[in-house]
Amino acid sequence: MATIRIEHHEALLHMLIEVTDDGSVKLLHFASGPYEEEMLDDTSYANRRLVDVQITGEDHVIHHGLKHVGTVPGTRLKYQSHQFIEAADSRSRRLEIRQSDAATGLAVISHFQFYKGLSLARTWTELRNEGEQPLPVEYVSSFAYNGAAKEGSLPWDQKMRLHLPRNSWCGEVQWQQHSLPEWGLSRVFDHSVNRLSVHSLGTWSSYEHLPVGVLENTESGSCLFWQIEHNGSWQWELSDAEVNELYVRLSGPNEDEGHWSRTLQPGESFESVPAAAGAVQGGFTEAARELTRYLRQVRRKNEDNRTLPVVYNDFMHSLWGNPTTARVQPLVDAAAAAGCEIYCIDAGWYEGELGEWLPSVSRFEGGLAAMAGYIRSKGLIPGLWLELESVHRDSPLSSKPDDWFFCKRGRRVVDAGRYQLDFRNPEVVRHADDTVDRLIAELGIGYFKFDYNQNAGTGTDIAAESLGDGLLGHNRAYLAWADRLFRRHPELIVESCASGGMRMDYATLERFSLQCVSDQMDYRLMGMIAAASPSVIPPEQAGIWSYPLTSSDDEAVIFNMVNVMLFRVIMGGPLAELDEAGSALVREGITCYKSLRQELAEAAAFWPLGIPQLHSSRACLGLQLDGRLVLAVWRMDQDEELIEIPLGKRAKGIGQGKSTGQRESAVRCLYPARAEDAVAAWDAERAVLCVRLPQAYSARVIEIG
Known part of the structure; x- marks a missing residue:
């Protein structure tokens, strides 16, 4: 030929x-x-x-x-x-x-x-x-x-x-x-x-x-x-x-x-x-x-990736999986006052161990439905945490036949006290469908955090020639289940989480609208992880925690809010217990975020100081928006308060947005607005910005355009 x-x-x-x-x-x-x-x-x-x-x-x-x-x-x-x-x-x-x-x-x-x-x-x-x-x-x-x-x-x-x-x-x-x-x-x-x-x-x-x-x-x-x-x-x-x-x-x-x-x-x-x-x-x-x-x-087209509603989740540095009416109501009030739009009750809302997902009969006055109604009465979408793929070995659901679960050599695979459900089994799929549909219908849930805190290992040999082929069949069946879920509930918002980012792949994120990037509990290290995250996931899908504490000074609150400003906001922490100064900084941060979020889905990321590591001494993430640059700048434990940021060719075209036309370029501290001295110098000819950060572990958001 x-x-x-x-x-x-x-x-x-x-x-x-x-x-x-x-x-x-x-x-x-x-x-x-x-x-x-x-x-x-x-x-x-x-x-x-x-x-x-x-x-x-x-x-x-x-x-x-x-x-x-x-x-x-x-x-x-x-x-x-x-x-x-x-x-x-x-x-x-x-x-x-x-x-x-x-x-x-x-x-x-x-x-x-x-x-x-x-x-x-x-x-x-x-x-x-x-x-x-x-x-x-x-x-x-x-x-x-x-x-x-x-x-x-x-x-x-x-x-x-x-x-x-x-x-x-x-x-x-x-x-x-x-x-x-x-x-x-x-x-x-x-x-x-x-x-x-x-x-x-x-x-x-x-x-x-x-x-x-x-x-x-x-x-x-x-x-x-x-x-x-x-x-x-x-x-x-x-x-x-x-x-x-x-x-x-x-x-x-x-x-x-x-x-x-x-x-x-x-x-x-x-x-x-x-x-x-x-x-x-x-x-x-x-x-x-x-x-x-x-x-x-x-990725799946969905409204959530355009509107980017602000989430409050009551787990991190707050209820730690122990919700009750008395604990949740003040947080709902505080989340609404801060400008949050979704309230997610995390772990602990269910009866017994993981598996059946029946609402607790003792934690909430009037039941979980009353709690969900209270959340809606404050203008928030109610959400729930689910670990739908796992069944605790002490759950009544563990009495199901072995073909519901991963097994090897005649024994069930167990990790962290959990069995792994096998989504190749139609009965498992029916259980998952019934669980989600019931919670939506009975409680009006509009947001789920699908968590996954185990690794079931090499796979299952039930109805499979090899362990890996059993696992592959399950992986594909789970994705097919998610596709059908969104066909039934196209407006449903689902956050994907697996102990943070342990399942951060785009087979998953092609379907779910946001990803919990990390479970990091130190807000300072969270900033470094957040700054690197647009290298693997678009900002509008990257869910980042912010959790100001009652012990946080103003700079710690600001640092927390800078962490989330260019991503998907997942607020945590004891919002109801913050002092007025801390609460005001949270409100200002969320208001500032809402002024940016409509542009995040088209933003292009860059790292003028290099992509950060977990223990970097400083970091800068830039987003190119419509005719302007927005920079999140973090100072970690370095001694110098001045950070010089070379912007090079990315500074070209600033002030010439698609919607605004030609306008004079300006440089200002976007958050917090009171930090007028944050812009120490701007050399437009060299395209070099000098940012002043007043102390170790402080951060700012700067706008150029």
Whole structure:
């Protein structure tokens, strides 16, 4: 057959796929610049395959250690056909490339979904057994690219830097960046047998790492970036397939890293988990910004992400899961007076242990319905905390049959005293539906905080060939349940939480309108986590706690409010017990937030002092809004009260908003308004702002425009 070239160009993304005369399909180019013809030897050409698939019992074609390259029948696949499919709304189009393996009858369809104006693609792989024998699959890539370092002339170990976001409970979104040798990957021979492999295992999809990566080419000034969109186990790896080149592989669970395998019977099919991969000209900030633009386009459309109502939740530094009428009513009054619009009763409102979700008969005078009515009488939407996927082993619901729960080797999986419900079971789905629908119908609940405080581990072997496949089936069934929930209740607002950010993936956040970023209980560290969060989640979906305490001085209250000013406000703390000065600062902060929130859904984030770490001495998060910049600036424990902030090219165009037209630029302290000395100097020519923060652990919000 004649050589075929399949090309796509959108925004700055240039993709070139070549079909050779023997039918091999090669991804030659996936980058921010146009393709420059290469002189590829046989090894380099072979390594450019479009997809990797490993079947049990098949050989690997290279000595590769545990790398997911050189797979078989991945290396035997031959081109069958391709087509571009245009979306009805013309906002996206999909490329499908079909290959097959004559030896096994396996058909492989690679999907690339492109979006108008975006420099990335959503990618996934479909397997179909069109042969006559069962095919046990151990690995399939969602995205595979050999050529990640080919732009420029320097060796990859000298020019490539990997940005990797580590995650932990109360220590979320902690980016680290190093050269590849500093990460432990060096050029040693024709190719190494080691790799940089990052994965998550279990029902917490981000408990150690977020499923995101940015690979920066410092010579060409460009980035390759990716995100795996799955609420369970996933894996990606970066390594060298030959002396001068790097590859990237993205996947969901597999046998080595996710205890997953799946035998496809003749006529059966399987789809890998989706991923997003893209390329931009620029560095880390430009990659994060492009992901944000993509996330805003693909998520479920809902009014909540436009209006951004202010939430009060009575758990953090307040009731700690011990609500009663006497405790809740003063907080409802204080939340309403402060300008909150939703009141969420957190843990403790139910009878007994987790599982049945029946309202307590002793905590609330007149019952929980009366408490919800009181919340509504103050102009607030009533909300409840739910940990719907968990059943405490002492709950009456634990008497249900084993197929309601995750099990391994005939025993139930238990973690933190909880059993894991299996959403593949229709009875479990009916229980979840009935619970949520009942609370909405009987109590008028308009907001749920769906929490999830356990990791059920490798999976379940009930009705599953492998633990990982049982887990994957549950993960997908849970997402399907959420989709049906929002079809029944399109106005319902749901906050996703898993001990803070332990399930902060975009399979989840594509559906739920906001994410609890962290359970961090120290407001100072919360500020650093908040400042980094727009790198992985749009500001209008990032739920950040603010919890001024009765012991807080004015600067502590201000710091708390600055933490939430550019995100989704989740107020906590003893609002009803604050002194007048503290209450006034909270009210002013919420009023200020409401003047900004209508623009957050289009804001672009940047970090003029670099993305902060948990123990940074200072931090600055900037948002580019309509013709102006808004900066949140934090001083931690450093001695200097002056912080110099270089804004560079981002200061260009200030005062020329889309809706305001040309106007004179001004610099002022937006919050607190009384801090007139916060702007120590503004050098418009150099685009350098100097902010004065009066003491350790103080913060301000500055507006330029």
